[in-house]
Amino acid sequence: MSLRERLNDELKASMKSKDNLKLSVIRMVRSSVKNREIDQQHELDDREIIEIISTLCKQRRESIRLFKEASRQDLVDKEEKELALLLEFLPQQLTREELEELVRKTIAEGGAQGSKDMGRVMKALQPGVAGRADGKLVSDVVKEQLA
Missing domain, CATH: 1.10.10.410 (Arc Repressor Mutant, subunit A)
Structure with missing residues (x-):
């Protein structure tokens, strides 16, 4: 199953289960993929989708760092949950x-x-x-x- 298909399946499942956080994260990923496809004028493969998800993970890590410095634990928690959901779509991370x-x-x-x-x-x-x-x-x- 390609990553694109997996994203679509997870989107449907999160809609059915009313998991709003997961739904918004998947929509964010799909939106980023669609924007990149428009920019590059071709359909992205799994490797390119993984690059996009990696970039989104990097953004979340930076946001977590900044929110911790600003003592905004509520935002840190939200970003950490989003990061955990994004990591589910990446290959197993290297130690x-x-x-x-x-x-x-x-x-x-x-x-x-x-x-x-x-x-x-x-x-x-x-x-x-x-x-x-x-x-x-x-x-x-x-x-x-x-x-």
């Missing part, structure tokens, strides 16, 4: 240990020497970790390994 192993392997295969090769390592890693790990975490692990 830090799995990510470190993947980075070590990529560095060894690419023959990267130091921090000047970070861009090359990130480019090689990106297809394998897209949607499965936060970009900032990947960047931090690569920096540690190359240092």
